[in-house]
Amino acid sequence: MHILLDGKSLSESIRDQIKTYVERITSRGYREPSLAVVLVGDDPASHIYVKNKRKACERVGIKSLFYHLPQNTKVPELLDLIASLNSDESVDGILVQLPLPQHIPQEEVILSISPKKDVDGFHPENMGKLVARIEGGFIPCTPLGIDLLLKHYNIDLKGKNVVIVGAGFIVGRPLALLMLWRDATVCVCHIHTKDITQYTKKADILISATGVPHLIKRDMVKEGAVVVDVGISKVGEKVLGDVDFERVKDKVYAITPVPGGVGPMTVTALLLNTLQAYRQNMNLKDGDL
Ligand SMILES: NC(=O)C1=CN([C@@H]2O[C@H](COP(=O)(O)OP(=O)(O)OC[C@H]3O[C@@H](n4cnc5c(N)ncnc54)[C@H](OP(=O)(O)O)[C@@H]3O)[C@@H](O)[C@H]2O)C=CC1
Ligand SMILES: Nc1nc(=O)c2c([nH]1)NC[C@@H]1CN(c3ccc(C(=O)N[C@@H](CCC(=O)O)C(=O)O)cc3)C=[N+]21
16 A cells, blocks of 8 residues: 655645744734746746646735736846846745746846745755755755655655656756755656666655656556656646556555645745745744744
């Protein structure tokens, strides 16, 4: 029997705690935390993600501001908006939904966000803190969500073989740094890796983040491993993960479902990062609340 790593229910309990915290602090006369979400263009998947993030904010009492810019937005217009959000003291966190339209350089946008408001943790200052193991930076939401999920289920990372499939900017690469911080032995496979199976078979903890549906098959997984599935692909009406869940599940110690695994934890990590930004912005110390 495998353990289901239930990100949905862990998320609900963390979000309840956030809600209680926000209620307590606002009842003492502080303003509510706030997150500005910027979406450029009309990608339908991005629309759904942004809607879910805003709904999650509102449910816990975080104010969400939404800026929807047209597909043909010019780079300076977007940078002007970010500059005004950077200097607006009532805005704690800024999230620019990725991917951006082709004509907008992602690096330039990420660099323009104040590191203090960068709740995605993508700014090089925050990525640098992740490399240098400096506390107090923002850790990217999906890696942070996975870390919290593994911690909740008492899955120890120290000295374990963690194999990550996918080396994307949002998940794979920052996750590798975080797992290293947790003292795991980390191996990152990507599109140029020859024969990923030879690596995945050695994984105590296998994390896949490619967006290739059912890339991870039963024979690629070690008996008793922990499997974390980050991938989300829409195939017809169905949402599929990177892992062939039905054939893999009875071979492993624990596994995340898709949906209901890493996805909700990503959104919860965003709420936690926004709260962290708020507390740092308002200069609140642990003793204050
Ligand atoms: N559940 C959640 O909370 C989240 C889910 N996601 C999902 O995770 C997936 C990955 O997202 P993201 O990191 O942004 O995507 P990217 O496209 O940035 O990264 C995917 C990575 O996987 C690699 N890859 C692609 N195909 C293979 C393959 N056959 N074998 C090995 N490596 C491969 C890519 O290589 P290369 O670039 O060289 O092609 C790249 O390194 C997507 O399905 C996305 O929807 C993303 C964020 C949050
Ligand atoms: N700046 C930026 N930051 C991000 O964190 C970011 C981004 N851009 N662009 C896109 C990816 C993707 N992402 C997800 C968040 C939540 C779910 C999620 O809630 N998933 C649910 C529902 C899945 C479904 O039914 O579609 C689940 O897995 O249960 C999924 C994916 C954040 N991303």
